[in-house]
Amino acid sequence: MTDQLAPETPVQERATALRISDLVKSYGDAIAVRGVSLDLAEGGILALLGPSGCGKTTILRMIAGFAEPDSGSVTLNGRDITRLAPEKRNAAMVFQSYALFPHMTVAENVGYGLKLRKVPRAERETRVWDALRLVRLEQFGKRYPSELSGGQQQRTALARAIATRPDLLLLDEPFGALDQNLREAMQIELRKLQESLGLATVIVTHDQQEAMILADRIAVVHDGRIEQLSPPAELYDHPRTRFVAEFMGVENILDAALSEGALTIGGTRLAAEEPPVGAVPGRTGACSVAVRAEAIGLTAAGTPGVLGRIGYGTNLGGRVLYEVTLADGQVVRVSEQRAAGRPTRPVGEEVSLQFDPRSLTVLEAAA
Ligand SMILES: Nc1ncnc2c1ncn2[C@@H]1O[C@H](COP(=O)(O)OP(=O)(O)O)[C@@H](O)[C@H]1O
Ligand SMILES: [Mg+2]
Incomplete structure (x- = not known):
């Protein structure tokens, strides 16, 4: 041994x-x-x-x-x-x-x-x-x-x-x-x-x-x-590929665009100090981005971020899972810590989503 x-x-x-x-x-x-x-x-x-x-x-x-x-x-x-x-x-x-x-x-x-x-x-x-x-x-x-x-x-x-x-x-x-x-x-x-x-x-x-x-x-x-x-x-x-992201239970695989090392999601360009994981140098154009529901910030509309509208909320116990529809129509799943005494956000409420570029992964282009 x-x-x-x-x-x-x-x-x-x-x-x-x-x-x-x-x-x-x-x-x-x-x-x-x-x-x-x-x-x-x-x-x-x-x-x-x-x-x-x-x-x-x-x-x-x-x-x-x-x-x-x-x-x-x-x-x-x-x-x-x-x-x-x-x-x-x-x-x-x-x-x-x-x-x-x-x-x-x-x-x-x-x-x-x-x-x-x-x-x-x-x-x-x-x-x-x-x-x-x-x-x-x-x-x-x-x-x-x-x-x-x-x-x-x-x-x-x-x-x-x-x-x-x-x-x-x-x-x-x-x-x-x-x-x-x-x-x-x-x-x-x-x-x-x-x-x-x-x-x-x-x-x-x-x-x-x-x-x-x-x-x-x-x-x-x-x-x-x-x-x-x-x-x-x-x-x-x-996760580097769509298969791995889905198998690992990542809630969101979003359509995005990549230019000069920065991502645009739902019409908003995300400021980033360095390119997100998977954004290999020289890659531009349409791409898919994996991001976990828990890694996205959710605040009232008017704060900086990607604008969206609450479509649905589900209480998971300690967290609430929301479906948020962006300006381009795609739906993002976001989970928010449930604060004691605060009601679940109502359907139709305008919100702002914060994507930390470090928590995003640009998936490998399908072969
Ligand atoms: N002894 C065998 N004879 C014929 N096909 C086999 C044999 N063992 C495995 N396979 C086939 O090989 C593939 C991989 O099987 P396996 O290694 O058992 O997968 P896993 O353990 O990931 O479920 C499957 O399609 C299975 O049907
Ligand atoms: Mg087996």
Whole structure:
């Protein structure tokens, strides 16, 4: 297993643990993965995020050795493992279904991979109980999987993976079978465990919030390709394509015009000290701009900003979401903190919207 890393070592200064280069995989005529490359630093945790069927599991299975790529390579700690059998890779995978053996006790399940690897019995015992302690299941070693809750089964699968002391942990939708409360608790537990072990981890999920909680980098996968690879906050604030913006739940993709590094929205040119993200030098003309509802200011008409009219207001609890129609007819979703005692703005009220150019992203032009 990787030595525990000092938590203060910035991820970008750590050695590369996993490198995948230009992986391609097809099933018959259908191409599942179309040339995927990425690096993962020691101790880093990367999420493969995307909708069902985009190729996430196939990428993970090629890293684990359960699927053979048509082309491309997988390197772990400098060693080419592309064509190596799964048990020779020092990578451990937790399957979506957990894949526990029903006729084996929890301890036997956790020790299974060690037995396969011919680890001697005494050493096996130590590692099994160490792993069970790490996931707080030491009281449950003699039970059978059917006698465990969903969360305990999930922790058993995790213990089985870490008992092999892998260099790389691979998790395929590990919390998919758990209810929401338990899922959040397990996500935080996994993150703490991963950090304390300093274990390079790849997690597959279709849930953007799960990816945000767990990962220090997120690769958004779309139709067999990585469409954007960014830290969570960057991905949230600045999705680079329409697909990523929509998948990340950005409320607004607006029509705008770009000239000399400044944007015009709803007929008003936005003053900016520097060009917005995505406004590559030389790009001018019509463009699409992504902006979150919470990033837009809303004030009474007459204050500087883009003029609009309230079309609809919905109380979301702590915030109110408004649909505001601009002079050019397009509708902007804006959310405003709900002030105690102040009524929701009435339909038809004229308002002014403030767009901070730093919270806008000019989307890549469609190919
Ligand atoms: N063993 C297989 N045989 C045939 N097609 C497969 C196989 N595994 C995956 N696919 C296809 O490859 C594509 C990607 O699947 P998968 O990697 O499982 O996506 P995800 O995990 O993102 O939901 C899908 O179209 C799926 O139907
Ligand atoms: Mg999958």
